[in-house]
Amino acid sequence: xxxxxxxxxxxxxxxxxxxxxxxxxxxxxxxxxxxxxxxxxxxxxxxxxxxxxxxxxxxxxxxxxxxxxxxxxxxxxxxxxxxxxxxxxxxxxxxxxxxxxxxxxxxxxxxxxxxxxxxxxxxxxxxxxxxxxxxxxxxxxxxxxxxxxxxxxxxxxxxxxxxxxxxxxxxxxxx
Ligand SMILES: O=P(O)(O)OC[C@H]1O[C@H](OP(=O)(O)OP(=O)(O)O)[C@H](O)[C@@H]1O
Ligand code: HPA
Numbered sequence: 001x002x003x004x005x006x007x008x009x010x011x012x013x014x015x016x017x018x019x020x021x022x023x024x025x026x027x028x029x030x031x032x033x034x035x036x037x038x039x040x041x042x043x044x045x046x047x048x049x050x051x052x053x054x055x056x057x058x059x060x061x062x063x064x065x066x067x068x069x070x071x072x073x074x075x076x077x078x079x080x081x082x083x084x085x086x087x088x089x090x091x092x093x094x095x096x097x098x099x100x101x102x103x104x105x106x107x108x109x110x111x112x113x114x115x116x117x118x119x120x121x122x123x124x125x126x127x128x129x130x131x132x133x134x135x136x137x138x139x140x141x142x143x144x145x146x147x148x149x150x151x152x153x154x155x156x157x158x159x160x161x162x163x164x165x166x167x168x169x170x171x172x173x174x175x
Pocket of ligand 1: 043044045046047099100101102103104105106107108158159
């Protein structure tokens with residue numbers, strides 16, 4: 001068990017299990033993008049470990065970009081369109097959105113809206129974790145590492161109030 005700030009977490013998914021699953025997903029991506037040069041677009045901050053692991057196993061041509069969504073402005077979050085920061089030349093490119101987790105899907109919707117406006121050629125979604133019970137959107141998730149229960153997790157890029165991103169395995173909130 002570990003403690004981060006005021007909360008306790010228990011071991012959930014080992015680093016070995018993560019690595020094996022990332023290798024499987026990367027193989028599938030490589031098959032699907034044979035002859036193409038996809039752009040792995042990491043959504044900061046949480047995706048950095050997952051993206052590094054995918055690209056270390058991806059042997060064909062690819063590009064890597066990182067972006068961040070601007071913070072919500074004001075309190076009316078549902079009516080606020082968030083902008084992608086730091087991306088310019090994605091026009092006509094084949095994008096693979098790389099997320100650590102798709103939970104409610106709100107973040108993903110903003111990302112996809114932005115990519116459409118940037119006139120990308122295509123986009124697919126790779127996410128290491130997905131909470132089907134929490135997902136309220138209908139954007140297709142093309143590469144999913146693990147479907148998990150609707151409980152808060154940390155590790156491998158995912159944080160609780162800034163802590164836990166550096167952990168190499170996944171921990172789940174205790175009760
Ligand atoms: O599907 P959703 O309910 O929108 O949640 C998923 C998003 O939440 C986390 O990002 P966060 O905004 O916490 O930023 P971080 O990656 O810097 O931790 C995570 O990295 C996803 O981007
Ligand atoms: O379970 C989670 N853990 C950390 N960050 C998150 N962002 C959405 N869901 C989660």
